Structures are given as C-alpha cells and as structure tokens.
C-alpha cells in the first residue's frame with residue numbers, strides 16, 4: 001500500500017476562461033490549462049517526466065507541450081478518467097517510473113470545437129452502441145438517470161426533495177465568480193423548468209460548457225520545492241461496473257457495489273473516517289448522483305441521501321459542505337467534469353476557493369465516468385500524516 | 386468482411402446497432418422475432434449482453450438459447466424529444482427491464498401510452514420487436530392481459 005501523503009499536488013489550474021469559450025478547441029483548452037498549471041508550480045515541460053491526458057492521443061498532446069515522458073498513461077473511463085489517471089500516476093511515482101506527472105484535460109463541450117479530441121464510448125459494434133444507445137438515443141439525461149424513478153419509488157423521495165439538490169448547489173454558486181449560473185433558485189423553479197426525460201427536468205441536468213484543467217503531482221519529499229503549499233493525496237479508490245451507455249450493467253442499481261468498492265479503498269488507504277471529512281465533492285452529472293454517492297460512500301444509509309440533501313446538510317451552513325463551486329449543475333460541466341471536480345477540492349485544501357470552507361484539512365472527491373460504468377474516490381489533505 | 390457488413394459500417398445511422406460475429410446470433414434471433422440470449426453450460430448462468438464468455442464463472446462453454454421474453458419494468462424515464470430515428474414526435478420511454486431469466490437490459494416500452502399512469506414499475510412485460518430498415522431491435526410491451 002502506498003502510504004497516505006506520499007504524493008502531493010504541486011500544480012493545479014483551470015483554463016484561463018471557462019463556460020463559453022468559442023474560439024478555443026478542446027486541445028487548446030487543455031494546453032492553456034497545462035500552461036497555467038506549470039506556471040502555478042513554477043516549472044516547465046523540462047521538469048515533467050510523466051504524462052497523461054485521456055481525451056487526446058497521448059503522444060499528440062505531449063509533443064505539443066514539449067514533454068518527453070518516461071511514463072505515460074491514457075486511461076479513458078469517461079468523466080472520472082483524470083481521477084483514475086491521478087491514481088495511476090501516484091502508483092507510477094511510487095514505483096519509480098517517473099517523478100513528476102502532468103495530467104491534462106480540455107473539452108470544448110459547449111462550442112463543440114472538439115478538434116484534436118479522441119475517445120468515443122458509442123463506437124460502432126461496441127456493447128453500448130449495440131444494446132443501449134438506440135433506446136436512449138445517446139441522450140445521457142434519459143439513460144444515465146434511469147435509476148432515479150426506482151429510487152424515488154423504493155425510498156419515497158418526492159420530486160420536491162429531489163429538486164432541493166439543485167437549489168443548494170445554486171446557493172453555493174451565487175458566490176462563485178466563475179460559475180455559469182449564479183442566480184438563486186427555488187424548488188418551484190426547478191420543478192417548473194422544462195421536462196427533459198420524466199422525471200428529470202432541465203434544472204436537474206448538468207450544464208454544457210467549455211473548460212480545461214491540469215494537475216501536477218510529485219512525491220511528497222519533493223513537494224517543498226514548489227511555491228504553493230502541497231495538497232497531499234492521502235488515499236485513493238476506483239472501480240468499474242456498468243456499461244458506458246447505460247446503468248443496466250450495475251448489478252444492484254440502488255446499492256451499487258462499484259461505489260462501495262471505490263469508497264472503501266479510499267477510506268482504507270487514507271486512514272480517515274467519515275467524520276474527518278471537512279469538505280466533499282460528488283460529481284453531479286445529474287441531480288441524483290450526489291445522492292447515490294453519499295450513500296455508496298457511507299456518509300448516510302441507503303435511502304437517506306436524498307432526504308439528507310433536502311434537509312440542507314450539504315448546502316451553505318450545513319454540516320457537510322458539498323459541491324461548493326456549484327458543481328456540474330451550476331458551475332460548469334464540459335462533458336467530463338472529473339478534473340473540475342478535483343480542482344475545487346484542491347482549491348479548498350489550499351484555501352483558495354471562492355466559497356472557502358474554514359480550515360479544510362481533509363477533502364474527499366468522488367467522480368463518475370462513462371454514464372455509470374466507473375467511479376473514483378480521492379482523499380486530499382493539507383497535512384501528511 | 387462481407388459486403389453487407391461493409392455497407393452497414395459505412396452507411397448506417399450511428400444509432401443503428403452494428404453486430405459483431407460474436408453477437409450475430411442475438412441479432413439473427415431478433416430478425417426472427419425471438420429473444421435469444423446466452424446461458425453458460427458450466428454454471429447455468431443466463432447473461433446479457435451476448436459474449437463468448439460467461440461473466441459469472443469465465444467459462445467459454447456457453448450457448449445461445451431462446452429466452453421466455455417475459456420481463457418486468459424496473460425503472461424508466463420518458464424522453465421528451467426522441468431521436469428522429471424513432472419516427473415519433475411525442476415523448477417515449479427509455480427503460481431498465483429485468484428479464485425473467487435474471488439479466489437487466491436497456492430497452493423501450495412500446496405499444497402503450499407513454500405516460501407515468503400507464504407505465505407502472507414492476508408491471509409485467511413481454512418481448513416485442515421493431516424494425517429500423519434491415520435491423521430488428523428488441524423492445525417490450527405490456528403483457529396481453531393488460532392490453
């Protein structure tokens with residue numbers, strides 16, 4: 001096992017602009033974010049010997065950045081790919097394959113200048129394309145959300161209580177200058193928003209944005225050489241279960257094993273308990289995913305996640321601040337939000353967040369990918385044990 | 386590659402399923418109006434989607450068999466703007482359907498009103514098929530007693 005705090009994030013940045021960035025391609029957003037992260041860490045490409053980027057051919061992107069790595073990864077599991085890549089990078093650093101890894105992401109999700117971008121879960125002849133995609137038409141809002149109605153039925157979660165999650169996340173976004181949606185909202189307004197895929201309404205769906213992000217990770221013993229205070233990686237988890245175009249492959253959709261597997265690994269490897277978590281990010285592709293995350297990670301019992309959010313415990317002033325940037329629903333969501341999700345956790349540990357939670361020592365970040373086929377859990381800390 | 390496969394790969398709408406040699410018996414079944422899925426000869430597990438290996442015990446001693454077509458409605462959404470391919474202006478269901486034999490799959494409930502009042506969770510369903518050009522796709526409908 002890799003000891004908690006053996007590696008640290010020493011550079012972290014988003015693209016200069018996020019939201020609507022019509023004149024930059026996916027590759028351009030990634031390069032911009034990479035430049036910002038190297039500046040943040042006070043290093044150049046010559047200092048980087050490990051590289052991963054996910055949605056681009058890895059050699060294509062490393063060449064443009066002038067990085068000639070001795071270790072590369074390009075794991076693609078959808079939106080949490082960069083979380084998996086961070087986990088892999090930590091292992092590679094620990095194994096001695098490289099010392100300093102740059103993880104790069106960019107996606108022109110709104111302006112659709114997806115130039116240079118690769119990766120397609122719906123490729124012809126794939127299992128998702130053959131057996132899932134036609135029914136949902138590739139529309140995530142109609143397919144990713146399939147477990148919601150069953151959840152509401154089994155656990156008695158009303159539409160009003162489901163909608164409350166969008167209200168609390170907007171309440172966070174109000175104070176975030178880079179967030180796309182900053183007007184306060186209400187349960188009534190969420191339930192009055194246009195129906196997309198009953199019972200899912202537009203205000204229950206993530207945004208579609210342009211953004212990039214990048215991280216630099218190195219071993220903890222080198223972290224003091226960098227200008228910013230290190231954000232230690234205390235523990236990690238990850239797991240796969242379903243399929244990339246539908247949750248049909250998740251064996252127990254209301255008690256998904258892959259979430260438990262990922263969460264338990266993150267808690268075990270970090271040595272923390274739930275009460276140690278000062279700040280929480282759970283990737284909100286749609287309104288229900290924080291509910292399933294809270295339950296699968298063990299913050300609440302099965303069936304309680306929706307009510308927990310509706311009672312305001314994750315909202316401003318609540319006991320478990322969650323998705324403090326406004327999340328995918330209100331901050332930004334490009335198509336793959338895992339990098340942006342991690343960057344808010346990192347800002348919180350650094351003390352740099354727009355909605356800074358006081359004294360964040362431990363921040364837990366959980367993300368999804370490929371609809372509901374993958375998830376990853378990361379524990380970040382201001383201090384190494 | 387046969388000329389038919391080449392044509393499919395080159396010209397089909399991206400939503401039209403493209404069979405592989407490993408899944409072809411399933412698609413042949415659809416063309417005949419039969420739901421044909423896999424069963425493992427080693428552990429007797431019935432599974433879906435089709436694959437030449439049992440996901441339960443890793444045996445490659447597997448076969449296709451004709452499933453009952455009986456299922457229940459596990460969960461669903463009602464998509465407000467379906468893809469043009471479905472040829473409907475109105476909302477339509479996207480469903481998680483649990484087969485009597487065990488596997489869960491993604492499908493559509495057709496031949497009934499696409500409303501929450503008609504689409505009741507756990508309602509019994511039966512397999513039915515709908516065609517898109519040369520491709521026949523598995524859907525489900527309420528059982529005859531309910532129609």
Ligand SMILES: [Zn+2]
Pocket residue numbers: 425426427428429430439440441442443444
């Ligand atoms: Zn078997």
